[in-house]
Amino acid sequence: MSSGIETFYDVMRRHGISRRSFMAFCGLTTAAMGLGPTFVPRIARAMETKPRIPVIWLHGLECTCCTESFIRSAHPLVKDVVLSMISLDYDDTIMAAAGHQAEEILDEIRETHKGNYILAVEGNPPLRDGGVYCLPGGRPFVDRLKEMASDAQAVIAWGSCASWGCVQAAKPNPTQATPVHEVVTDKPVIKVPGCPPIAEVMTAVVTYILTFERLPELDRHGRPKMFYSQRIHDKCYRRPHFDAGQFVEEWDDEGARKGYCLYKVGCKGPTTYNACSTVRWNEGVSFPIQSGHGCIGCSEKDFWDMGPFYSRLSSVQPFPIEGNADAIGGTVAAVAGGAVVAHAAASAVKHAADKRDIKNERQARADQNTNG
Amino acid sequence: MTPPPPGSEVHAADVTAGDASTSIERTSILVYEGPVRAWHWITALAITTLAVTGYLIANPLPSVTGEASDWYVMGNIRFIHFAAGYVLAIGWLVRIYWAFVGNHHSRQLFKFPFWKKEYWDGVAWEASWYFFYRRWPKKYVGHNPLAQFVMFFVFTLGMFFMIITGFALYAEGTGLDSWQYALFGWVFDIFPNSQAVHTWHHLGMWVFVCYIIIHIYAAVREDIMSRQSMISTMISGERMFKDNRDD
Amino acid sequence: MTTMSTPNGFALDNSGRRVVVDPVTRIEGHLRLEVNVDDDNVIRNAVSTGTMWRGLELILKGRDPRDAWAFTQRICGVCTGTHALTSVRAVEDALGIEIPKNANTIHNIMQLTLYVQDHLVHFYHLHALDWVDVVSALRADPKETSALAQSISSWPMSSPGYFRDVQNRLKRFVESGQLGPFRNAYWGHPAYRLPPEANLMAVAHYLEALDFQKEIVKIHTIFGGKNPHPNWLVGGVPCAINLDGTGAVGAVNMERLNMVSSIIDRSLAFIEQVYIPDLLAIASFYKDWMHGGGLSSTNLLAYGDMPALANNHSNDSLMLPRGAIIGGDLSTVHEVDLKDPEQIQEFVSHSWYTYDDESVGLHPFDGVTDPNFVLGPNTKGDPSTRIEALDEAAKYSYLKAPRWRGHAMEVGPLARFVIGYAMGRPDFKEPVDATLRTLGVPITALFSTLGRTAARGLECQWAAHRLKESFDGLMANLKAGDLSTANTDKWEPSTWSHNSRGAGFTEAPRGALGHWVEIEAGKIKSYQCVVPTTWNGSPRDPAGNIGAFEAALLDTPLHDPEQPLEILRTIHSFDPCLACSTHVMSPDGQEKATVTVR
Known part of the structure; x- marks a missing residue:
């Protein structure tokens, strides 16, 4: 790719500038940098080589x-x-x-x-x-x-x-x-x-x-x-604790001091594509998880709107802070369950009433038949 | 020749005249063929497993103590989830296949008669029965119109959504070079990121939980109160009608 | 306006030639400067314009207050961490959370680490090229350079061969004709006064400092996981400490602490053997260039920082003092209270925002930000082509004008050192006096561009020493058996009161930084930041007071208005950070933006 780059000299020649003018240009450049005439040929050589x-x-x-x-x-x-x-x-x-x-x-x-x-x-x-x-x-x-x-x-x-x-x-x-x-x-x-x-x-x-x-x-x-191409989670050194089911439950608890998985305190490593857990930061000194804080997902699109950073589940706009999928789903399921119970009760009452009506109607018909 | 009095076909040793007078003529039709019934119960089991394990993936159990190498709690939960996911997905593929080769009832899940007025009249009729405006629902061999509505929009589309997002999330583990990613990677072009897919997949689980509550309730209620059998139909395949009146 | 005098005592005259510097480079963010020069090329009017606005505070509305540090940290990646710490303090203040001793010490270590790294990078990579002529270094004699270096410092990398290697590398670079970041600069400008040997030494140290600065921030990496933008936690710090228990390798342990200790020692050596000698050597060539004082001799403000005692934010505990100096009266250091509505107020009469009544200022708790990009009638050009000159009689900046009891204030290392000096604190007074003695200049020399630059160097040294002390304090506390790093009593929103307000403060490397938060029903209801560069770079207020940048540029002679090196020199001495110029939030939370170009 860079082999396709023209040298500075090529560009100047293409613009119709003569070799002589080019050398004059190098002289001016050298002077502008406050350098002596001995630098002119070196500048010229540099401009003729691959930049x-x-x-x-x-x-x-x-x-x-x-x-x-x-x-x-x-x-x-x-x-x-x-x-x-x-x-x-x-x-x-x-x-x-x-x-x-x-x-x-x-x-x-x-x-x-x-x-x-x-x-x-x-x-x-x-x-x-x-x-x-x-x-x-x-x-x-x-x-x-x-x-x-x-x-x-x-x-x-x-x-x-x-x-x-x-x-x-x-x-x-x-x-x-x-x-x-x-x-x-x-x-x-x-x-x-x-x-x-x-x-x-x-x-x-x-x-x-x-x-x-x-x-x-x-x-x-x-x-x-x-x-x-891989998630932080895929190569996280705390992954064995995740698979085992060993989590930091709250800050500075025993799990935190033992280096357990930060999943429950909101780590977004399982949904974040980056090289932090392998290349790590600042010459490989550490990365967020190694230093005890979950990944906040900073290389992901719209990660700011996937918070809170300390909850495994994202809050779903426009619901309140705790309005994550479980809160919403659980509420809807509870409402559905309640509605079912109420409907069942109403149905039972209605069914009983209908049954009585039917029985009465039948009785009436039977009486009519007997009498007729 | 005069028709026999009602109940005269009830051949039971202890049948009385009273029994005979309350007897109804019953008829039955084969609705759910064997593969459909098998699929139904396998899917029911798979969804239950997926919902429980899915919930536990998002909200893990309390931490275990001891060496990490001694435990595989989260790993097992996730394995069960993925295995059940495969069962669900393969079952769904078989079910789709059966829609082509099975009887016409097997296609009802995948069709929605949006433009038919009679269909919407039926929805209104069933809804009014559910709101106690009517004493009797109509009789249906397949799903009643209201049920068809829920089946199509919640169950069928829900299944596609959950299977597709589920496999997309699974593809994150199997990697960019996997067939799962090749087939389902496009999901990440729609959602902003993986976390958002997780959120919607998880919300989908709750949709299914609500669906199951309503589905089971409606089946039990219909079994008791409607004019046809429900639960036993999904076992025997036969739709029994409780009366033989015309609609 | 052609001539006028400002209430804070400056004479302005915008009748002369207008010189525009945009972009101002070697700063954080986007800054534009316009000055008018008289016939002798002396600056008689100055206009400082922040040219970017991001609206972070509006974005924070409705979010979890425990997440706010991460958002505000992204206000600035240069002073990384200081906004996060300020935010954490604001939220802890609102929720009434006390942090453990170790967490306080680690906060101080993080903040001091930032000071050491940021001041070093500022001096060598953002500011030095205002004093050092890189091209001139090519003419230096490496032997003499070596002699110079060895005469001022015991830093081992000082042999003639070393400087010759650096010079040869620089030569090859220049000879390539591709000057990269050194292209089109003011090389050869007569305002450069260093001999070639001093220039070569400075260039060598420019490269050494570039290598070394990345080592310093590893302290952030150990406690916060990464740098830039390490991680923080409301109620403490996220890194647990485990010295000898099972799984200690997964926490802060002896190996990690040794790395911190080693970095502190190396930082102290670099600052004392390279930065400070270079600073004094360079200053000695410029000590008669006493321009750029501006507000520094009159009004200075600091909020203080680095509590020696956890949760004690009074001056008894703060290692960097809090206070205000007004009218140059060093005998009185005024009390500063961030929550007093009479003290800190922001005005927008010359800012691209609207208030209902722009003659008044609003305290950050009542802050309103309603963007309103309007150019005054005397503007030349417009954004669709290029703004040639702004009209400072109208609105002209995305920075608001913060005032302390109505006064425009200067903030930053010089303000902190003068306040510490005025309070008689020996850790500020002694190094200042010693430096003045070494250079042979009176105390008034402090109130200048060079004074600002010198104060930053002294503060860097001060910070390195406090860093070592803080680390020792941490070790002593660990030895006493206290491993606690986080207080989670009020972690869950269910434990919070329905409505609460808090203010957080730090001293960012470039000056006083405050965050004000209101939390309601577990969510952020309003959030406001007033940042150092808003103080220093502020536009005028309704009374006509000019801010620190504008004041500092006045009366400075330019050798060549086409190459306004002197402007850069003075503005860089403030270490501007323009991305911080973010304000938004109307009380109803409605985002409103109106743009008019007349």
Whole structure:
């Protein structure tokens, strides 16, 4: 994939710029960086060789936890990713440039690397009222997103915001926050959900693309199968306690101290596709279940509306907090049972009355026959 | 020749004139063929098992103590649930097959005469009987119209819903490469996530619990109060009518 | 308006050239700054605009209060955990829940860990490039760099060979022509004053800090399962402690505690041998650049944090003090009460929200948020193309304007240190005095961009020491046999009263953070957050008081308005976090949004 990238020199030649002008350009660039003339041939050589693939990392409505997670990557170290693997030309959170100098980078990359850059999106665009709830650079984020996506090679949707909508899209979604794939429909969108995704999962997705020069195999929802094809529950080290029937019944009880299964205190591991129980977090130190708290399902679509987080059963809107399937079903069943009993009693009374009537009628007929 | 007086066919040693005068002529028709009856009782057992184990999967029993390796409580409950699920699903497939090869009553579960006025008149008649407005219901060989309504919308559609969502959830365990996922993975395109499928599958269980309460009550009541047999019919297959009056 | 003076003592003049910085990068979230400069390129008017709004508080309505920490934690992934802790405290306050001693200590350890990591990342990765010229490092002599490094610190990674390797790597990177995150910046700007050797040392430490910061947060991972966004619990902490019983490997045990201890030691070493020496070295080149004071010399606010005693939230217990300083009078530290309706109020006259009466402020318990995106008549451009310039006489930000007893306040490390200093607490006074002595500057030097940056560094060091003490306290309590981590007496909603209200507070790394919750019938009835950047980045209020960002930018000379490095420098010193600018909830809970573009 990246083999298809033109070098900077190729691009300039295609635009009709001569070798001579190209060398002049290198000279200017060198001077602009404050470097001596000895750097000119090196800059020129670099521009003629295969470049690192540019990555544009945009932020919409988000909390920056994805960027924070990304910089936690231990293998590869994020400094190696940024210095040697990709060219992270735009990421508001860490880039040195600001204001219009930052904005210019977007236009430059679109022009010089048309179809050859990766667009990474953290957060999502709000669509309500023309998108005015997110206005970086004085324009609705959705416009910038579509613009940058139109010339990208592929789009990576970092985290649950970009993949599914996440917290700002939880009911009632006041800003109409919308996941990236619903706005960008003409480009492959790789979803890497999680709030945030695991650092090493993020860098693995990037390095997979660079190493194998293809996009990773995706599941039906657009997630890389290599990390999102199994539930946390499927590979949870507390699974034997689940199968045995050993649960944490309440916080800090004996079961909690023995590391029993957190299913009864609401763990969403059985319904959550992510790599937490295997890759684990922060260089494999732990993951939520290992540290005693159930999974809240943060890589799942609409997980915010599947709460409460401390109950196995989700509450069903618009019923009250305790209005889960059992409460609703149990109530309806009790009502049905009560209605049946009442109906049976009424039927018995009616049946007895009818029987008496019938008997009387028959008697009357019989009397009539006898008399007649 | 004058017709025999009512009750004169009752050949019993102790029959009296009084008995004879209250005797009714009974007739019967074969409604439920053997496979349908067998399916009914197997399904009844499977649903009961599924509801109990399903409830316990969502609300596990109190924790057991000791080593995890000594126990398999949750595992067994889940195994029973899955096994009963297979029984239910295969039974349902056989039942669908029988709808094609069995008698016309075997097809009633799968048909709903939405556009027939007589059908809706029948629903109204039965409903008014259930609301005590009428002394007598009509007689039906198959399901009465009200029953057909419940059977189709609650039972038949409910069965499809539970089997499909159940196998979709099962496919999560068997994995993305399994035939279960290939057949039922599309369920996760409809619901936002697996937890939501669990919630609706669980609500479906409660629908069946309510259905069973009403189904058993209606069967007992019809057996006593309607003009045809019910419970014994699902054993013998024969629908007995308690009178021979025309409707 | 061309010229006017504000009630809080600043002169504004918007007649000069308008300079816009949007996006402001190296912050959390989306911020826009507009300034007017006079003929000498001195800033005479400043406009701070939060350009995003998410509406989290509306989303919280009707949810289980025990879940609220997870929602509010997603307000910000940079100061991850602090919103969660604030939320947990608000709900515990409302429900009258007392937490066990160990839970309090672990909360403090989590919060202090955040301080250490967040301040470090802020200094090196968000702020340093305002002082350090990366490209200049290519011209450094590695030997001299080594000598410089060894003269200020005993940090072992300081050999000439080490710096040469770093420089070579940087060279290869620059020679590739692909500058990545360093592209299009203000390299070579005359406001950069460090010699190449200091720049190379700072670049080396930029990379080292990038590697090291991920180690610090492993403390969050041990107690909370992951970072960013670890897990919390109303009534305690979710991680059970089991030192020697059956299944101890599935809980916090000796191995886990040793890892925490080791990370604390390494963090302390990194801060004292790298961060603090770098900070002092860089500051020594800039100590005559005394701009950016703004409100810091007058109005400062802190809610306090890190109770040394569990469930005691008074100043006797709080390791970070609570209080307010008004008018620069350091002799009086005013009492701060989050629940007093007269103290904290939010105004929206210049915010993209509506009140029935916009001349008054509302206490968060009575907070209303009704979004109303309206641009003033003097706006240039519009969102459909690009907003070229906002009209600050009208509504111009998604941040509300919070005021304490009507005053615009600055919050953050500098506020906390000055308040601690004014209270005479030695753990604040001594390091401040020592730093001032080292740099040879008077105490007034504190009230500046550099003072803010220095206070953050000192606070990072302070936090690392408190972290070690807190850990020792935890171990002592475990040794005494107390393993309890959660109080579940009031876990079940059936034990709650029908209606209750509570306020939770923390000091986020960037300043005072408060959450206000009302719980009714087991559900959240209303939820409001007032966050540090709302204080610092606030727009004007009806009286015309300007907020801390705007005040700090005034009177700063720009060397080149096309490359407004000085603006970034001052704004970054506040460590802005804009995703926090979320407010919503009308009293009837109806979501209302009206948008007018005139």
